[in-house]
Amino acid sequence: MSTLQRAFRSTRKAVLSAVVALGVAVGGLIALTAAPAAHADTQICDQYGSTTIQGRYVVQNxxxxxxxxxCINVTxxxxxxxxxxxxATNGGPKSYPxxxxxxxxxxxxxGTNLPAQLSAISSAPTSVxxxxxGNAVYDAAYDIWLDPTPRKDGVNKTEIMVWYHQTSPVQPVGSRVGTANVGGRSWDVWTGNNGSNDVISFVAPSAIGSWNFDVKAFANETINRGMAQSSWYLTSVQAGFEPWQNGAGLAVTSFSSSVNIGGGSTTGGTTTGGTTSGGTTGGSGSPSCKVTVTxxxxxxxxxANVTVANTGSSAVNGWKLGFTLPSGQSITSAWNATVxxxxxxxxxxxxxxxxxIPAGGTQSFGFQGTYSGTYAQPAGFTLNGTSCS
Known part of the structure; x- marks a missing residue:
C-alpha cells in the first residue's frame, strides 16, 4: 500500500450529512438518533449505529x-x-468507531454542556x-472539534487530533511543521486541510496506552498557532480508531470527559480555603492561598478541577497541596499534578x-474519582504545610 494520507476524512462527514438529509426527506426519521441507554455487551453492526454508556457518553460505529x-461490542x-x-481503497480510513x-x-x-465557548471553559479534563x-493498519486518535459557531451538526472549522498511536504507513493529513510540548508531553505537530476542515495533529513519538489530560491545553496551543480563536466553541471530544486494514480487537477500554465552565460546572459548586491540617511540607516560599474546587x-x-491561588507577596516554587477526601471517596486518575x-x-x-505559582497567580490541576452515598467536597487544604485561609 502506498503512503496513506488522511485527506479524505471529509468523506465521512459528507456521507453523514447525506444520511441526515435523507432522514428528513422521509418524514424526519434521522438515522443518527441515539439509541436507548446501553447495557454491557451491546452489539452494533449498523453503519452509523450508536448507543449510550454510563448515561453520559455516546458510542458510534x-x-x-x-x-x-x-461490528463493535459496546461495554x-x-x-x-x-x-x-x-x-480502505480511497486513501482515507475505513471508519472511525x-x-x-x-x-x-x-x-x-x-446532559452535555457542549457546545461551549473556549473563553468560558476553565478546564476540560478527560482520559482514555x-x-x-499487531495485525492491523490504523491510528488511535483523540479528536477535539472547534467551530466559530455553537453548531451541533455538520463539519466544524478545525479538527484537533491527538494521536496516541499509529502503524506504518499511516500519517496525518498535511505536513509536519515542528514540535510542541503540551500537557507535559512532547509531540510532532502536523497541519493541513482535508478538503472540508483544517486539521492540526499532535503525534506521540511512541505509543501511549492510557493518558489523562486537559483538552483546553490542546485548544490553547491551536489558538497560539492561529488555527482557532478563544471566541470559538468546543463542540465535541471523541476517542477511537481509524483502521485502514483489519482492526478486530482494537478497543477503547475506558473514557471520561467533562467540561467546567468558568467558576462553575454543570453540577456542584465551589469550596474555598480550609482550616484543618492535611498535607505534607515541601517547596519554597511563604504561601498564603485560596483554593477553589469545581x-x-x-x-x-x-x-474535580482545583485552582490554587497564591495570595501572598512572593512566588511559591514547588508546591504540595494537602487535603482530605470525605469517607467513601477514592481518586482514580489525575492531571497536571501527582496525587x-x-x-x-x-x-x-x-x-x-x-x-x-507567582505572587498573585494560580495553578490548576484536577482529578477523577468515585464516591458512595452523597458527594461532598474535599476539605482541610494546606499549601506546603500552611493552612489556606
Whole structure:
C-alpha cells in the first residue's frame, strides 16, 4: 500500500450529512438518533449505529469509508471492534468507531454542556485508555472539534487530533511543521486541510496506552498557532480508531470527559480555603492561598478541577497541596499534578512545568474519582504545610 494520507476524512462527514438529509426527506426519521441507554455487551453492526454508556457518553460505529461489515461490542466502559472486514481503497480510513462527549451530527450525549465557548471553559479534563493489536493498519486518535459557531451538526472549522498511536504507513493529513510540548508531553505537530476542515495533529513519538489530560491545553496551543480563536466553541471530544486494514480487537477500554465552565460546572459548586491540617511540607516560599474546587458529578463518580491561588507577596516554587477526601471517596486518575494516596489525607504535588505559582497567580490541576452515598467536597487544604485561609 502506498503512503496513506488522511485527506479524505471529509468523506465521512459528507456521507453523514447525506444520511441526515435523507432522514428528513422521509418524514424526519434521522438515522443518527441515539439509541436507548446501553447495557454491557451491546452489539452494533449498523453503519452509523450508536448507543449510550454510563448515561453520559455516546458510542458510534461510524463506518463511513467502506461498504464492508464492521461490528463493535459496546461495554459499560467503552467498546471493542469485533469485526472489521474490507480494506480502505480511497486513501482515507475505513471508519472511525469512537466514543464521544458533546454533539456530533445532531447526536448529542446525554446532559452535555457542549457546545461551549473556549473563553468560558476553565478546564476540560478527560482520559482514555486504548488496547492495541499487531495485525492491523490504523491510528488511535483523540479528536477535539472547534467551530466559530455553537453548531451541533455538520463539519466544524478545525479538527484537533491527538494521536496516541499509529502503524506504518499511516500519517496525518498535511505536513509536519515542528514540535510542541503540551500537557507535559512532547509531540510532532502536523497541519493541513482535508478538503472540508483544517486539521492540526499532535503525534506521540511512541505509543501511549492510557493518558489523562486537559483538552483546553490542546485548544490553547491551536489558538497560539492561529488555527482557532478563544471566541470559538468546543463542540465535541471523541476517542477511537481509524483502521485502514483489519482492526478486530482494537478497543477503547475506558473514557471520561467533562467540561467546567468558568467558576462553575454543570453540577456542584465551589469550596474555598480550609482550616484543618492535611498535607505534607515541601517547596519554597511563604504561601498564603485560596483554593477553589469545581466539581462535576454523576451517579457514583465525579471530576474535580482545583485552582490554587497564591495570595501572598512572593512566588511559591514547588508546591504540595494537602487535603482530605470525605469517607467513601477514592481518586482514580489525575492531571497536571501527582496525587497520592487515593483516599483519606491526600497530597497533590506539582509537575516540572507548573511548579511555580507567582505572587498573585494560580495553578490548576484536577482529578477523577468515585464516591458512595452523597458527594461532598474535599476539605482541610494546606499549601506546603500552611493552612489556606
Amino acid at each position: 461510524n463506518r463511513w469509508g467502506t461498504t464492508a461489515t464492521q 459499560s466502559s467503552g467498546f471493542q471492534i469485533t469485526q472489521a472486514d474490507g480494506t 469512537s466514543v464521544f462527549y458533546g454533539c456530533h451530527y445532531t447526536n448529542c450525549s446525554p 485508555s486504548f488496547n492495541y493489536v 466539581p462535576q458529578t454523576w451517579a457514583g463518580g465525579y471530576t 497520592s494516596p487515593s483516599s483519606g489525607s491526600v497530597t497533590a504535588s506539582s509537575l516540572s512545568y507548573n511548579a511555580q
